Amino acid sequence: MQITLTGPLQSGKTTVFNLLTRNNPKQTLRAGNAELVKASSLLYDSRLQQLAEFFSSPIKYIRADLFDTPPLMIDRLSSAPQLQFLKNSDLLLYIVDAFSPKAGDISLAGLKQIAANVKTEFCLHDYLIASNRLEKIILDQKKIHSKELQQEKEFLENIKNLLEKNQPLAGTEFNQFQESLVKGFGLLSLKPVVFIVNCNEANFKKFAEEQNSLLAENFLPVAARLEEELLELDPEERESFIREYDLVNFQFFSAIYPQLFLVKMNLISFFTVGEDECRAWEIKNGTSALLAAGKIHSDIQKGFIRAEVINWRDFLAVQSFSKAKEKGLLRIEGKDYLVKDGEIVHFRFQV
Ligand SMILES: Nc1nc2c(ncn2[C@@H]2O[C@H](COP(=O)(O)OP(=O)(O)O)[C@@H](O)[C@H]2O)c(=O)[nH]1
Ligand SMILES: [Mg+2]
Numbered sequence: 001m002q003i004t005l006t007g008p009l010q011s012g013k014t015t016v017f018n019l020l021t022r023n024n025p026k027q028t029l030r031a032g033n034a035e036l037v038k039a040s041s042l043l044y045d046s047r048l049q050q051l052a053e054f055f056s057s058p059i060k061y062i063r064a065d066l067f068d069t070p071p072l073m074i075d076r077l078s079s080a081p082q083l084q085f086l087k088n089s090d091l092l093l094y095i096v097d098a099f100s101p102k103a104g105d106i107s108l109a110g111l112k113q114i115a116a117n118v119k120t121e122f123c124l125h126d127y128l129i130a131s132n133r134l135e136k137i138i139l140d141q142k143k144i145h146s147k148e149l150q151q152e153k154e155f156l157e158n159i160k161n162l163l164e165k166n167q168p169l170a171g172t173e174f175n176q177f178q179e180s181l182v183k184g185f186g187l188l189s190l191k192p193v194v195f196i197v198n199c200n201e202a203n204f205k206k207f208a209e210e211q212n213s214l215l216a217e218n219f220l221p222v223a224a225r226l227e228e229e230l231l232e233l234d235p236e237e238r239e240s241f242i243r244e245y246d247l248v249n250f251q252f253f254s255a256i257y258p259q260l261f262l263v264k265m266n267l268i269s270f271f272t273v274g275e276d277e278c279r280a281w282e283i284k285n286g287t288s289a290l291l292a293a294g295k296i297h298s299d300i301q302k303g304f305i306r307a308e309v310i311n312w313r314d315f316l317a318v319q320s321f322s323k324a325k326e327k328g329l330l331r332i333e334g335k336d337y338l339v340k341d342g343e344i345v346h347f348r349f350q351v
Helices: 013-021 046-055 074-079 083-087 108-140 147-164 176-185 201-209 211-216 224-232 235-244 253-264 289-296 298-302 312-318 321-326
Strands: 002-006 027-031 034-043 062-068 091-098 193-199 219-222 267-272 278-284 304-311 331-333 343-349
Touching: 002 013, 002 083, 013 034, 013 062, 013 091, 013 193, 013 224, 013 253, 034 253, 046 267, 046 278, 046 312, 062 253, 062 278, 074 083, 074 108, 091 108, 108 147, 108 176, 108 193, 108 211, 108 219, 147 176, 193 201, 193 253, 201 211, 201 219, 211 219, 219 253, 224 235, 253 267, 278 289, 289 298, 289 304, 289 343, 298 304, 298 343, 304 312, 304 321, 312 321, 312 343
Parallel strands: 002 062, 002 091, 091 193, 193 219, 267 343
Antiparallel strands: 027 034, 034 062, 267 278, 304 331, 304 343
16 A cells, blocks of 8 residues: 655645654665665554553554655646656645745635646546557557547547546546556546645644545644654643643544555455454455455465454453344355445354
8 A cells, every 4th residue: 555645846745644643663765766765654543442442462564665755836736747657646635834934824715726726737637648548549549440549549539528628537437458558648637635734733723623525525633743742741741732722622643643644545454363463354345255354364265265354343241242143233144245335244264
């Protein structure tokens, strides 16, 4: 899972990156002409934490690879050295400056303007790819007649039409053929983007009050600098600091972002539990029990017999698998069962 931070110079990318990756080891890499920093981030999950407390077992959160990248000049996207890298990412975090004097008391309308600009540039980028490919196909069709080329041509005309109208391709349903074409094109308007609004205290207070409408538009307000300082304090000091600054509804970024990021990537989590370890696993929404088993180990997939499934909350309510079975809360599911978010799954298999 590759999550990439991008955005203009001095927007707070590195500050947010450090907040998300804390003290995890950092590694400097090159991708083409771009220099990147990689570190992992643990996707905290309060559900898993409660399960681990119940079993008194070590806890394994989902681990995401995060990348800090050079500043992006959005109006010169096509020549950005990190462009290829952005295309290969599963999720883009676009960091917006809402802390500097330059940002002032930026409003929701101002944020929307920034997001609209990014959208336009992504659509334009994809439009050029689709147009170039289309031109090439039209030339090829003078020499070769194939059903596939014709299908590709029609598909490109469709997406070109959308992009021309500044409509991103994210959320568009593709068939298998189209899916494979799209993969090769490296389109940007398909990428999920979360706009991380890096705030000073004043802007953070303002945006915290309209958090839900911001989130609905993919804006996640954070006060990276302030949060770093808060994390240095012990819990008591922290409480009084939060009261003193009157930070209404203050929630630590680490409590909000994991779930949001997973949803944006169309991923869900299931849990394996026990005294040895409680662990979260990420799968695409709509994954069968058989493939979910393979996520843990190929042997479990090969020798799959059945899955025993229970929602995490239902389990904690009865606190035992045998009671859960009696009450009909623990279900036996076959290989085609689609695993749901927050389920504890125990696989029976034979090697
Ligand atoms: N006051 C304040 N300063 C910040 C905040 N985030 C970043 N900065 C400062 O802004 C400058 C640029 O931040 P940096 O994370 O390096 O930005 P980048 O160029 O996008 O990686 C640095 O001097 C940071 O210390 C913030 O939330 N509040
Ligand atoms: Mg930086």
